[in-house]
Amino acid sequence: MRPITHTSAKQLIPVANKPVLFYGLEAIREAGIREVGIIVGSTAPEIERAVGDGSQFGLDVTYLPQDAPRGLAHAVLIARDYLGDDDFVMYLGDNFVVGGINGAVERFRRERPHAQLMLTRVKDPHAFGVAEMGQDGQVLGVEEKPQYPKSDLALVGVYVFSPAVHEAIAELKPSWRNELEITEAIQWLIDQGRPVKSTIITGFWKDTGNLADMLDMNRFVLERIDSEVSGSVSADTEIIGRVVVGPGAVISGSRIVGPVVVGAGSVVRNSRLGPFTSIDCDCTVVDSDIEQSIVLRGAFIDGVGRIEMSMIGREARVVPGPRAPKTYRFVLGDHSEVRVGV
Structure with a gap:
């Protein structure tokens, strides 16, 4: 690990x-x-x-x-x-x-x-x-x-x-x-x-x-969770299957394919999540596609295309850099920062 x-x-x-x-x-x-x-x-x-x-x-x-x-x-x-x-x-x-x-x-x-x-x-x-x-x-x-x-x-x-x-x-x-x-x-x-x-x-x-x-x-x-939406989900967001959205979480312009958990206070915008993805509390996911992954508390992911089979550490940042491939796999330590090409 x-x-x-x-x-x-x-x-x-x-x-x-x-x-x-x-x-x-x-x-x-x-x-x-x-x-x-x-x-x-x-x-x-x-x-x-x-x-x-x-x-x-x-x-x-x-x-x-x-x-x-x-x-x-x-x-x-x-x-x-x-x-x-x-x-x-x-x-x-x-x-x-x-x-x-x-x-x-x-x-x-x-x-x-x-x-x-x-x-x-x-x-x-x-x-x-x-x-x-x-x-x-x-x-x-x-x-x-x-x-x-x-x-x-x-x-x-x-x-x-x-x-x-x-x-x-x-x-x-x-x-x-x-x-x-x-x-x-x-x-x-x-x-x-x-x-x-x-x-x-x-x-x-x-x-x-x-x-x-x-x-x-x-x-x-995740296969055994029951759907529960306590946060805010905009009308232009599509939710499919079992999804948990924690209190204070805000999801907009996105597609969530369960089973997925989005923790309290997290923001998901213009992204696709799931299936089999856990987003911990106070994370930000923007313009990204995450599948079969675990994202830990406070991580920031913006504009990196597709991530799968990955674990992103606490307070880690994943942001665009030049020449990005279509798929990424990460095991990132806490407070790390990775720049990937676009």
């Missing part, structure tokens, strides 16, 4: 104008969990401004600082005092799971394993943590990015643990990546005869680690 993530937290990149992290927090709340500890690093101030005390989600949020990325098991180690002897869910903040986590949490409460994993089938298991399965959802082994995968079942970034995982983490040594690996902690539980169960999900899941994943997730969410 560079250069976007050089200047902002990946977990706060908006999908359908809502940060990825917020989808996870909502899933946690829907599972009946109210106390949440968020592991934060260098982007802590930005995360804290966005999430606050958690009350907007019906949660009680505590922030737990980590001095550097030292692995998922290290994150649990940091949270040891906060967690006490409670069972807990670990939810990676850049993951998106359709259907939520209720099923995995409820099965954990009912069957009482020491770990409950969420798994999904993938085309290339070499790129993931992979589980070897036995009968009745029992996990026989886990391996991080194996050269010879024993299944096509990848670990989704949601885990439910009993306090036994703290005992496992206490036995770990840093891996070749100099990290404490959560897969090694899970394998320790298995080796010690502690039951580890799994739930296989068949719905949409994304680990939003690159632009293609973000755009896929944006498309998926």
Whole structure:
């Protein structure tokens, strides 16, 4: 996600104008969990401004600082005092799971394993943590990015643990990546005869680690929006399909082909948007054509023809320059400026 993530937290990149992290927090709340500890690093101030005390989600949020990325098991180690002897869910903040986590949490409460994993089938298991399965959802082994995968079942970034995982983490040594690996902690539980169960999900899941994943997730969410027009749409604007126009947004002389979201305070003039495009708050789009893209807060786009499959950072400017081709693809960092030919 560079250069976007050089200047902002990946977990706060908006999908359908809502940060990825917020989808996870909502899933946690829907599972009946109210106390949440968020592991934060260098982007802590930005995360804290966005999430606050958690009350907007019906949660009680505590922030737990980590001095550097030292692995998922290290994150649990940091949270040891906060967690006490409670069972807990670990939810990676850049993951998106359709259907939520209720099923995995409820099965954990009912069957009482020491770990409950969420798994999904993938085309290339070499790129993931992979589980070897036995009968009745029992996990026989886990391996991080194996050269010879024993299944096509990848670990989704949601885990439910009993306090036994703290005992496992206490036995770990840093891996070749100099990290404490959560897969090694899970394998320790298995080796010690502690039951580890799994739930296989068949719905949409994304680990939003690159632009293609973000755009896929944006498309998926936009496909499920309901139309709502709170802003101003002129009579000479054509709206087709499901479109959301936020309060204070002004659209004139344009064609909007849903699904599309236009955030509060944005201005769209003499342009075509969509399908599968999200325009965040306080943006300006003039004399341009944008499709299957994410435009972040405060971006300014004027007279650049066609943009597709792109992400435009906060306060970025895209304006005309000489000799423009018909189509552009961008990943622009916050506060950047690109001049393109016309």
